[in-house]
Amino acid sequence: MRYTIRIDQDRCRGESICTAIVPDNFVMSASGKAEVNRNTIGEEEYAKHREASRLCPYYAIALQAQE
Ligand code: SF4
Secondary structure: OEEEEEEOOOOOOOOOHHHHHOOOOEEEOOOOOEEEOOOEEEHHHHHHHHHHHHHOOOOOEEEEEOO
16 A cells, blocks of 8 residues: 655644654755655555654644555
């Protein structure tokens, strides 16, 4: 299974929680909001991305299973 990750730029407030949990994929942009390096991940990376999504105080991170 592969997953698509999206960060809602309107919801993100730059709390940097996601970048602390998954520093190799969530990064802060010059505008002070989080971005993803890779918007598609595999099963082996799902758990830590799911944790970042769960802990984002603004529900800005969406993970969607690909068909
Ligand atoms: S944890 Fe949420 S609010 Fe904080 S930088 Fe990441 S996406 Fe943005």
